[in-house]
Amino acid sequence: MAHDAADSTVGEFDIRLAHPVAVYWVALLRVITGWWFFHSGLSKVLSDGFAYSYGWRYLRGMGDTVLGPLATWMGYNFPQVIEVMVPLGEMLIGLGLLAGVLVRLASLFGMFFMSLFWVGNADFNHGLVNGDLMGLLMFATMIVLAAGRYYGLDAVIEQTQFVKDHPRLRYLLG
Amino acid sequence: MATNQLGTFDKVMIYTSTGLILLGVVVLGIVEMLDGPPYVAEKTNQAGDVIATGGVDPAIRTGLVIAGVALLMLYGLYKLTAPDSGAAETVR
Numbered sequence: 034m035a036h037d038a039a040d041s042t043v044g045e046f047d048i049r050l051a052h053p054v055a056v057y058w059v060a061l062l063r064v065i066t067g068w069w070f071f072h073s074g075l076s077k078v079l080s081d082g083f084a085y086s087y088g089w090r091y092l093r094g095m096g097d098t099v100l101g102p103l104a105t106w107m108g109y110n111f112p113q114v115i116e117v118m119v120p121l122g123e124m125l126i127g128l129g130l131l132a133g134v135l136v137r138l139a140s141l142f143g144m145f146f147m148s149l150f151w152v153g154n155a156d157f158n159h160g161l162v163n164g165d166l167m168g169l170l171m172f173a174t175m176i177v178l179a180a181g182r183y184y185g186l187d188a189v190i191e192q193t194q195f196v197k198d199h200p201r202l203r204y205l206l207g
Numbered sequence: 208m209a210t211n212q213l214g215t216f217d218k219v220m221i222y223t224s225t226g227l228i229l230l231g232v233v234v235l236g237i238v239e240m241l242d243g244p245p246y247v248a249e250k251t252n253q254a255g256d257v258i259a260t261g262g263v264d265p266a267i268r269t270g271l272v273i274a275g276v277a278l279l280m281l282y283g284l285y286k287l288t289a290p291d292s293g294a295a296e297t298v299r
Binding site: 097098099100137141144148151152155157158159160161162166169173176201204205 | 231232236247248249250251265266268269270272273276279280283286287288289
């Protein structure tokens, strides 16, 4: 069988060769990413409650960035929502990844958060690829690999009759 | 799903979005290196003030990457709402 350079799983190579370690590793990455966000949200709640005023001030300061129109629009029009949603959103995203529930949906919001952080922090002293971009890519990886299916509750949820009857939910779970 | 099982629309969306990300990060990163010092998008001092910028405006590079990410997100939403969504997804 011919080797497909674009996909080594086609033909003589088999991704299942790395399966036990790869599965564990994907779950580990998911839990660490989840804790990262859960801790960030929880620490904000413990210090400021659900009144994280730095959130809307941060967004208003992003005016000269590529996400400026969106960030300033949110910062000026929904300051009270931002104060609540930054810590709450971070905690919910983190909990989703920690437990492996609705991982793809949670990671989508994680990508949204990290896009704002990456552009807003603009920490480009050592190049464009920094920890913020890696965080963004980590959430994208959770979506692509359906990380919730490995040692996560999404594996159980996806076996329910409800999800089998509505298969497109797997794009939010998994 | 193997890449050779993707439909034309899937391929266009995936190649375009990842192409935008690679263009912003790698291709323009090479351009920036060739342009000379400071070899990074922005150099700031300890106070956070920008003291030097690279040959390519960071707004252009981050804009390309964000456009790629946004396209990927739209593709995901399309997969969620498309009539045959979930058909190709397998549960282990």
